[in-house]
Amino acid sequence: MTLSLSGLTKEYDGKRALNSVTLDIPRGGFTGIIGRSGAGKSTLLRLINRLIEPTTGEINHDGIDVRALRGKALRAWRADAAMVFQQFNLVPRLDVLTNVLTGTLGRRPAFSSFLKWFSDEERRRAVALLERFDLGDTWAQAAGTLSGGQQQRVAIARAMMQSPRLILADEPIASLDVHNGKVVMDMLARICREDGMTIICNLHDLDAAMSYCDRLIGLAAGSVVFDGPPAAFDAAARRAVYGDET
Amino acid sequence: MVAGARILAAEAAQRRRRLLLWIAGFGALSLCIALAARLADTSLARLIDGFPHIEGFFAQALPHLSSEHLLGDVRTQGSLHYWFYDIGKWLGLIATSINMALMATFLGVLAGWPLSFLAARNLSPSPAVSLVTRRLLDLLRALPDLVVALVLVMALGVGPLAGVLAIAIHTSGALGKLIAEANENAPMQAREAMIAAGAGWVTQMRFAIVPQTLPNVVSYLLIRLEINVAAAAAIGFVGAGGIGQEFMAALSLGLLPDALAILVLIVGLIMAIDMISQAVRRRLSGARA
Ligand SMILES: Nc1ncnc2c1ncn2[C@@H]1O[C@H](COP(=O)(O)OP(=O)(O)OP(=O)(O)O)[C@@H](O)[C@H]1O
Ligand SMILES: [Mg+2]
Numbered sequence: 001m002t003l004s005l006s007g008l009t010k011e012y013d014g015k016r017a018l019n020s021v022t023l024d025i026p027r028g029g030f031t032g033i034i035g036r037s038g039a040g041k042s043t044l045l046r047l048i049n050r051l052i053e054p055t056t057g058e059i060n061h062d063g064i065d066v067r068a069l070r071g072k073a074l075r076a077w078r079a080d081a082a083m084v085f086q087q088f089n090l091v092p093r094l095d096v097l098t099n100v101l102t103g104t105l106g107r108r109p110a111f112s113s114f115l116k117w118f119s120d121e122e123r124r125r126a127v128a129l130l131e132r133f134d135l136g137d138t139w140a141q142a143a144g145t146l147s148g149g150q151q152q153r154v155a156i157a158r159a160m161m162q163s164p165r166l167i168l169a170d171e172p173i174a175s176l177d178v179h180n181g182k183v184v185m186d187m188l189a190r191i192c193r194e195d196g197m198t199i200i201c202n203l204h205d206l207d208a209a210m211s212y213c214d215r216l217i218g219l220a221a222g223s224v225v226f227d228g229p230p231a232a233f234d235a236a237a238r239r240a241v242y243g244d245e246t
Numbered sequence: 247m248v249a250g251a252r253i254l255a256a257e258a259a260q261r262r263r264r265l266l267l268w269i270a271g272f273g274a275l276s277l278c279i280a281l282a283a284r285l286a287d288t289s290l291a292r293l294i295d296g297f298p299h300i301e302g303f304f305a306q307a308l309p310h311l312s313s314e315h316l317l318g319d320v321r322t323q324g325s326l327h328y329w330f331y332d333i334g335k336w337l338g339l340i341a342t343s344i345n346m347a348l349m350a351t352f353l354g355v356l357a358g359w360p361l362s363f364l365a366a367r368n369l370s371p372s373p374a375v376s377l378v379t380r381r382l383l384d385l386l387r388a389l390p391d392l393v394v395a396l397v398l399v400m401a402l403g404v405g406p407l408a409g410v411l412a413i414a415i416h417t418s419g420a421l422g423k424l425i426a427e428a429n430e431n432a433p434m435q436a437r438e439a440m441i442a443a444g445a446g447w448v449t450q451m452r453f454a455i456v457p458q459t460l461p462n463v464v465s466y467l468l469i470r471l472e473i474n475v476a477a478a479a480a481i482g483f484v485g486a487g488g489i490g491q492e493f494m495a496a497l498s499l500g501l502l503p504d505a506l507a508i509l510v511l512i513v514g515l516i517m518a519i520d521m522i523s524q525a526v527r528r529r530l531s532g533a534r535a
Contacts (some may be wrong), residue, residue: 009346024352051438051441051442074444075445076444077444078441078442078443079443079444082442083439083442083443085435085438085439087435088435089435089436089438089439090436090439091436091453091454091458092458093457093458093460094432094438094457097253097257102384102439102440102443102445102453103443105440105443105444105445105449106443106445107442107444110446110448110449113445113449113452113453114448114449114452120254123254123257123313124250124254127250127253127254127257130253131253132248136249136250136253136260139253140256140257140260155439158439158443160442162443162444168266186430201346210488229510232529234473245488
């Protein structure tokens, strides 16, 4: 058992975005979070990373109370729970290599970071990640000049640079065409398989969720209404998650 | 992994080149500062030496120029050179004023840039810090540099240091406010990613905001430098160093043709800086279009 959420609730001005979510997510799985727009998918991932604070509920990781973390320990947790965003969120004017190196910022001293003093070891790891995902040729290019698919792969390389325990991907392919979406999902699947990485991925493309995930969690209006393997996702489950939406 | 080694080597070479550029830049700046200090000394000495010129007290403001001797040497009455007899010293003082502007702009951005992050409403560690910093920047900007220079001349003595500090204070406020606005308008996705990766506040600013606002900051700096050259020439009027101080000295000694000659140089300087700065900014924006 690595990540366990219990009774996780998030309210905005009294309105529940997430309603008492209780989940155990074991190490190494590829979990897809599905649901209609506004169901609370992004809220869930952001709570785990602690980009936002829950109203009530608990987050535990390997016996550590994540909600209690402060300062350096909180920053280390954020590095552990790497986020990947729909809009890639790279620094467009910085080169690809530096973008990947910013994945180390959660674990290194501010002063040497400020001066861009990355160690040779960190550079070697960053270049190795770029090479591994066929991005070696782009290392000196400004990230903003890459195609969307390339940018998302750089963003995932940056996430890997964090040496994370899990990757939280919020609609990683929603801004990409079908081909690039597949390339990015393949990359996540490969990391899951080869590195044993735990992946939690918000998807509104149900087909992608069905074919890549080993477990689906369906959210509707902030509550978990489905939890099981894709094979168990039948018509009734589909109605529970998506309602009457076609 | 052979390709990896090649990338690492290329990247190391790129870093070496950038380091050299930085060192060269700082070297040039230090040289300017040293030069400004030397020139300031000699201008003060010359100011006192200037008293023997007192016999020219009632000379007319307009120089006597004659067309046949216009290009004659410094001893020929009616030549341009006779009018601008002290051109070497004046050009030196123009250089001092330019250096004063450079130093004031440098010091101003050194203080104003960090403050701009605290002032930006959406980046500041707290709304209170943002509010206080913005009021502070307003205050720095509102202080007229001539008045500040006058006070500093009394506190620190006659010379360029007072002028540099006075202009730097105003510059920090003006640049701080402008850059704060650029910071507020920078896209926030990259910063969100830095927070999510566990980066601290300073590194968030360094990696998510600075790279995105850098072109703005450079163009603000150039405009400010242009303004500051004019300010540095004028601020000498209250004894704060540079060519303006020489102008006031010539006026108070009644050397009206000298004063007029210096005024011509000041106007020429400001026009030249204006043109250079415009050309540079056009090239910069063109290069990014
Ligand atoms: N900062 C906020 N302030 C107020 N309400 C918010 C805020 N963020 C999210 N919400 C609300 O919380 C609910 C869940 O939002 P969330 O972004 O988690 O949905 P989602 O499932 O990710 O949707 P989408 O598929 O559109 O990304 C929505 O009703 C949304 O309006
Ligand atoms: Mg969302």
